[in-house]
Amino acid sequence: MSLTGPAGNIGDALIRRETLGWASGTSDQLVAYVGDAPDVWLRQLDLPADAIVLRSKKSVPRWLRLLLFAPRRPVLVLEAGEIPLDRGNELRELVFLAETIIVRLKGGVVIRPPRGIRAPSEPALAIHRAAARRSQVTLWRDESTLAVARCGTLAPDIGFSAGIRPGLPWAERSELLVSLRGTRALPDAAWVAAVREAADLAGLSLRTVVQVREDESRAGELARLLGGEFEGWGDTDPVLQEERLRQRYDAAKVVVSDRMHVLVLAALSGAIPVELVPAPTEKITKAFAAIGVHDLSVDSSASDPTRMREVLLPTPERAAEVSERVRLAAAALDDVQQQIRDGVRRVRE
The missing domain is CATH 3.40.50 (Rossmann fold)
Known part of the structure; x- marks a missing residue:
C-alpha cells in the first residue's frame, strides 16, 4: 500500500x-x-x-x-x-x-x-x-x-466511509464552526459580517477549529475578527485532536470551510457543510455533487450579503437532506469495499 x-x-x-x-x-x-x-x-x-x-x-x-x-x-x-x-x-x-x-x-x-x-x-x-x-x-x-x-x-470520496455519528439532537446544537485554509487571504468585512449575522439570527455561538495544522494561526485571526472562541491544535496528540474535532462537529449546526474533509466530517456528524470563500476551486462542489449534495459552495466575492446569509442559516430540512445523502454514500462505499474483497478473494483462492 x-x-x-x-x-x-x-x-x-x-x-x-x-x-x-x-x-x-x-x-x-x-x-x-x-x-x-x-x-x-x-x-x-x-x-x-x-x-x-x-x-x-x-x-x-x-x-x-x-x-x-x-x-x-x-x-x-x-x-x-x-x-x-x-x-x-x-x-x-x-x-x-x-x-x-x-x-x-x-x-x-x-x-x-x-x-x-x-x-x-x-x-x-x-x-x-x-x-x-x-x-x-x-x-x-x-x-x-x-x-x-x-x-x-x-x-463517493472514501472519507464518507469514516463513520456516521448521531451527534446532538438538532435543537441542542449550539455552534457555527469555521475552519479555513491558512494560505488564503483573510476574508473581507462583508464575509465577517455575514457570518456574524447568520450566527446571531440562528442563536449560535462562533468557534474556529483546526483540522490542518498549518491553518492554526488563521483560525486564531478569524476568531478575533468574528468575536468567537478559538480552539487551537497546540500540543494535542493528532489522534486525540481528530476525536475532539468530531465531537465539535457533533454539536454544530453549520460548519464553514474550504477544506473538503472538514466538510465531509461535519456532514458525517449531522452538521450542514458550507464552503463560503472567494472563488471556490470547485473540488468540494464536485465531490459533494457526486453524492447528490448541491448548493453548498458560494463565491463570497461575487455574492451579496443576503445570499451569504441564506447559505449560512441552518434549517433541520437541509440537515436531514445532507444526512440522507451521506448515508447513501456510506452505504455505496460499503458495497464497493465488499465487491473489492470478494474480487481479491476469488483471485487469490
Whole structure:
C-alpha cells in the first residue's frame, strides 16, 4: 500500500486509514510505503505493528524488489485523495505504472480507491491513464475527474466511509464552526459580517477549529475578527485532536470551510457543510455533487450579503437532506469495499 501524507492533516490521515481498512486482511503481509511521514502518522493510520514500513524515496527500489519477488497474486492498493499530475510528476507516475504492470503479470490485483486529479498535464496524465486502465479497480470521486481519466468508475470520496455519528439532537446544537485554509487571504468585512449575522439570527455561538495544522494561526485571526472562541491544535496528540474535532462537529449546526474533509466530517456528524470563500476551486462542489449534495459552495466575492446569509442559516430540512445523502454514500462505499474483497478473494483462492 501507498500511504504517504502529512501528519498535520487529519483529513489526509482519515482517507488513508479508510483505504487501509479496505485492504486489511486481503494478504498475508502488509507492506506500507509512508514516504517521510513521522511515527505519529503510523498511529493515525492505525497501522498494524507487524507491517513492513518503507520510508523515504530511497526505499522505492526495495518496494519494487518486494513486488518482483512476492508470491503470486499480490495486492497493490494506492492511496486515496487528490493526485497532482502537473509537470514534474512523470517519474512518480512511471514508478506506479511499473508497479501496476508487475502486479498484473504476477496475477495480482491493483486497487485505486476514489481519487481526484489535479492540474493534469502531459505526459504525466497519459502515464496515469495507462496505469489506471491496467488496474482491476479504478475509482474517481467526481464526474469531471472521470471524464479526464477516460476509464474507471465514479464512487463517493472514501472519507464518507469514516463513520456516521448521531451527534446532538438538532435543537441542542449550539455552534457555527469555521475552519479555513491558512494560505488564503483573510476574508473581507462583508464575509465577517455575514457570518456574524447568520450566527446571531440562528442563536449560535462562533468557534474556529483546526483540522490542518498549518491553518492554526488563521483560525486564531478569524476568531478575533468574528468575536468567537478559538480552539487551537497546540500540543494535542493528532489522534486525540481528530476525536475532539468530531465531537465539535457533533454539536454544530453549520460548519464553514474550504477544506473538503472538514466538510465531509461535519456532514458525517449531522452538521450542514458550507464552503463560503472567494472563488471556490470547485473540488468540494464536485465531490459533494457526486453524492447528490448541491448548493453548498458560494463565491463570497461575487455574492451579496443576503445570499451569504441564506447559505449560512441552518434549517433541520437541509440537515436531514445532507444526512440522507451521506448515508447513501456510506452505504455505496460499503458495497464497493465488499465487491473489492470478494474480487481479491476469488483471485487469490
